[in-house]
Amino acid sequence: SAVISQKPSRDICQRGTSLTIQCQVDSQVTMMFWYRQQPGQSLTLIATANQGSEATYESGFVIDKFPISRPNLTFSTLTVSNMSPEDSSIYLCSVLKYLAGGRGEQYFGPGTRLTVT
């Protein structure tokens, strides 16, 4: 299994500011992802965090708004830049870990609840 922690667990921020969310995994993983869950909605993939290279963003998400770092195989950060109330969401880190036999299993962090006022 994989144990994932996120910091902060929640924050209230003013519009126009930026917040960096940290994701720490207890073991090395190849694939790390960032998801957004807007209030009352399902999860949407923001990007794949690639170790040693730029993140791969999904349609509708750009690096200037959501810069991502992945300095090693256990850690990643997501920054929500120049925030507006529409950015109020839960942001979740996820990892894909391959188990014995090649089977992959996905794990999620507890999420960071962001409120922008």
Place this chain on the structure above:
Amino acid sequence: SQQGEEDPQALSIQEGENATMNCSYKTSINNLQWYRQNSGRGLVHLILIRSNEREKHSGRLRVTLDTSKKSSSLLITASRAADTASYFCATTLDNTGKLIFGQGTTLQVKP
């Protein structure tokens, strides 16, 4: 964009009853997974069914997959109040690990 649609959007049952949730998707998939989310927190992986499987069991959970209809169902038998949560299906299209989530079903189990 969302791949799946789930129904019902909300389900309220009495403890001990069975709960069935359905998920439909649009494109060919690699596998389909079901997750539970309590109170808007992190997701817990429940079960994965591969595209070449038709049915899978795990404890009180039973998942079916019909690739011809592009649909899946999650059955929770003998529900408990602790099963109260939101349930999401998610599909993977390839081996990249990217998940495309359905809209989710909110389940309330009354004691």
